[in-house]
Amino acid sequence: MTKNNGNGNAINSSRTPAxxxxxxxxxxPLVPTLCEIIGITExxxxxxxxxxxxxxxxxxxxxxPGQLAMISLPRTGEAMFSITSQGEDWIESSIKRVGELTEDxxxxxxxxxxxxxGPYGNHFPVEELKGKNLLFVGxxxxxxxxxxxxxxxxxxxxxxxRLDVLYGSRSFQDxxxxxxxxxxxxxxxxxxxxxxxxxSCWDGHVGFVPNYLEEKAFSPDNCVAVICGxxxxxxxxxxxxxxxGFSKENIITTLEMRMKCGIGKCGRCNIGSKYVCLDGPVxxxxxLDELPDEK
Amino acid sequence: xxxxxxxxxxxxxxxxxxxxxxxxxxxxxxxxxxxxAFAALDESRLGAINLTGSPVIxxxxxxFPRSESLYTLDPETGAAxxxxxxxxxxxxxxxxxxxRGIENLDAAFLEKGYVDSNYxxxxxxxxxxxxxxxxxxxxxCFCESMxxxxxxxxxxDVLLTETKAGDAFTAAFQTPKGLQVKLLWDSLxxxxxxxxxxxxxSKxxxxxxSKxxxxGQHNTLRVTKxxxxxxxxxxxxDDPHWAVLSEACLGCGTCSYVCPTCYxxxxxxxxxxxxxxxxxxxDCCMFSDYSRMAGGHNPRPTKKERLxxxxxxxxxxxxxxxxxxxxxxxGRCIAKCPAxxxxxxxxxxxxxxx
Ligand code: SF4
Ligand code: SF4
Ligand code: FES
Numbered sequence: 001m002t003k004n005n006g007n008g009n010a011i012n013s014s015r016t017p018a019x020x021x022x023x024x025x026x027x028x029p030l031v032p033t034l035c036e037i038i039g040i041t042e043x044x045x046x047x048x049x050x051x052x053x054x055x056x057x058x059x060x061x062x063x064x065p066g067q068l069a070m071i072s073l074p075r076t077g078e079a080m081f082s083i084t085s086q087g088e089d090w091i092e093s094s095i096k097r098v099g100e101l102t103e104d105x106x107x108x109x110x111x112x113x114x115x116x117x118g119p120y121g122n123h124f125p126v127e128e129l130k131g132k133n134l135l136f137v138g139x140x141x142x143x144x145x146x147x148x149x150x151x152x153x154x155x156x157x158x159x160x161x162r163l164d165v166l167y168g169s170r171s172f173q174d175x176x177x178x179x180x181x182x183x184x185x186x187x188x189x190x191x192x193x194x195x196x197x198x199x200s201c202w203d204g205h206v207g208f209v210p211n212y213l214e215e216k217a218f219s220p221d222n223c224v225a226v227i228c229g230x231x232x233x234x235x236x237x238x239x240x241x242x243x244x245g246f247s248k249e250n251i252i253t254t255l256e257m258r259m260k261c262g263i264g265k266c267g268r269c270n271i272g273s274k275y276v277c278l279d280g281p282v283x284x285x286x287x288l289d290e291l292p293d294e295k
Numbered sequence: 296x297x298x299x300x301x302x303x304x305x306x307x308x309x310x311x312x313x314x315x316x317x318x319x320x321x322x323x324x325x326x327x328x329x330x331x332a333f334a335a336l337d338e339s340r341l342g343a344i345n346l347t348g349s350p351v352i353x354x355x356x357x358x359f360p361r362s363e364s365l366y367t368l369d370p371e372t373g374a375a376x377x378x379x380x381x382x383x384x385x386x387x388x389x390x391x392x393x394x395r396g397i398e399n400l401d402a403a404f405l406e407k408g409y410v411d412s413n414y415x416x417x418x419x420x421x422x423x424x425x426x427x428x429x430x431x432x433x434x435x436c437f438c439e440s441m442x443x444x445x446x447x448x449x450x451x452d453v454l455l456t457e458t459k460a461g462d463a464f465t466a467a468f469q470t471p472k473g474l475q476v477k478l479l480w481d482s483l484x485x486x487x488x489x490x491x492x493x494x495x496x497s498k499x500x501x502x503x504x505s506k507x508x509x510x511g512q513h514n515t516l517r518v519t520k521x522x523x524x525x526x527x528x529x530x531x532x533d534d535p536h537w538a539v540l541s542e543a544c545l546g547c548g549t550c551s552y553v554c555p556t557c558y559x560x561x562x563x564x565x566x567x568x569x570x571x572x573x574x575x576x577x578d579c580c581m582f583s584d585y586s587r588m589a590g591g592h593n594p595r596p597t598k599k600e601r602l603x604x605x606x607x608x609x610x611x612x613x614x615x616x617x618x619x620x621x622x623x624x625x626g627r628c629i630a631k632c633p634a635x636x637x638x639x640x641x642x643x644x645x646x647x648x649x
């Protein structure tokens with residue numbers, strides 16, 4: 001199958017290159033390895049999840065939950081995405097259509113080839129979270145980075161106590177990972193789903209995430225909240241969590257900054273003296289408070 | 296003086312550099328006035344060497360080029376090829392402040408997790424011959440205020456210092472790479488007629504006139520930089536004065552391009568029919584789209600935030616991360632900013648803040 005990658009040039013994806021790297025470039029951390037798309041899930045109108053396997057049949061790398069991958073198309077360029085899930089020989093990333101590269105990525109089909117490098121950044125503190133109740137709060141595509149942690153925790157269920165996922169989006173159609181939300185997770189953890197406004201196809205909770213969070217009044221006892229979503233949602237949720245008694249050390253979030261190198265060199269993603277690509281993207285609220293307000 | 300020092304007369308400088316050409320790609324300041332730049336030397340250009348000033352574009356460009364290919368991609372298969380970086384390079388005439396700038400780049404590119412492979416290879420393959428500043432090349436030089444010593448360059452492989460009489464340089468060989476240079480010059484002294492000029496430092500040729508000129512005319516620009524400048528500036532993070540400081544800035548990027556310590560880069564690709572080139576090039580945090588994200592959000596939306604980030608990176612953030620100031624006081628940005636912004640004003644103001 002030959003597929004146009006959206007920029008006028010064909011990537012011949014039926015032909016798996018014998019060698020992805022015909023040179024010494026493993027030593028250069030900026031060089032991507034080639035991956036094949038082995039599955040695409042349409043999450044919403046503008047979010048697709050891509051399942052990627054190395055063209056050599058191997059898993060490109062084994063990330064920790066919360067880590068990032070630089071995904072590239074030869075003719076368009078590269079950008080950083082969170083890795084939402086992983087399996088035996090694949091990793092998965094959920095990508096929202098927001099710009100040129102993501103447009104082109106959305107045009108790809110199963111069998112197409114793209115470049116991947118990583119994994120980058122720190123990760124959710126899975127060790128420190130052991131023996132805790134966990135509250136996951138997500139909005140929109142913000143569930144993507146959290147999902148890697150939820151899946152990890154479900155895989156190591158006995159290490160963690162009560163689990164709750166509170167998630168919302170603009171509409172039912174805009175909820176990502178519906179299979180997880182409505183089929184896979186309900187038996188395994190508390191799922192509390194909300195959409196912003198009434199609609200005929202939805203008989204669940206209606207209202208904004210921060211309000212729903214307040215309504216649910218989760219106990220802060222031995223509990224860590226992991227939150228990710230649009231900045232405005234995070235801002236209001238942080239107020240609610242503070243009112244509920246969560247300390248800044250027990251609130252974890254992930255940051256987004258523009259990135260170029262992913263390896264703490266190009267200077268692009270700095271907030272104060274921290275590089276989000278290296279020292280982040282995962283920070284506790286206490287750590288964020290130490291950084292200049294330029295997020 | 297010890298046998299790690301020799302004296303080279305100015306008349307014999309070309310001979311000394313010629314002796315290096317077979318072993319290295321040699322770069323030295325060449326040209327006049329505004330066109331003074333680190334240039335690749337060959338036999339025909341030896342006469343153009345000009346050690347009287349300091350090029351506006353610092354020698355960092357030889358370790359971290361303005362633009363360089365990271366790898367090329369085969370558009371058909373997507374397979375990557377990385378260019379070879381293997382040549383032996385020698386940079387002649389690096390000023391002490393610029394050497395400290397290179398030490399800043401070493402920290403940024405070689406420390407904290409990843410190693411930047413292109414930089415690492417170039418650095419490894421490069422020998423540096425520094426030139427002490429017996430006089431400050433720019434009126435705006437303020438290296439002494441930033442902890443620099445215009446007459447020393449500890450990290451350089453060789454340090455040249457003009458003698459008091461002004462007709463020769465003493466060369467101090469400070470590293471194994473420097474001793475390689477000495478070998479080439481020693482053999483020159485044996486092989487050709489210039490032997491008398493290439494005097495071993497320990498020999499009696501060391502007259503009063505060939506002693507290094509230790510009392511040069513140094514920085515006229517001075518600034519008070521307290522040790523706790525980073526803390527003081529951070530305490531002034533929300534000060535409205537940042538807006539005043541940034542008012543005249545045009546966002547042109549000149550300050551970064553001429554700075555020996557600025558290392559931020561952009562990565563982009565050029566798409567040809569047969570080959571796609573992923574390259575990186577110097578970037579500047581004063582550009583309006585520097586941190587703008589794909590969705591449009593920009594954490595540093597106006598020049599106030601951008602200028603504050605630039606100066607704090609130089610004077611506070613880098614110190615916090617790597618334990619050194621990211622400004623060596625070379626004075627170029629002050630001399631070249633079309634809007635007359637002056638980092639020493641920020642240092643003075645910050646020093647008084649808290
Ligand atoms: S050189 Fe001056 S005007 Fe140009 S970006 Fe730098 S500070 Fe602004
Ligand atoms: S900030 Fe200005 S004075 Fe300082 S090292 Fe850079 S160009 Fe030189
Ligand atoms: S993306 Fe280059 S430093 Fe973080």
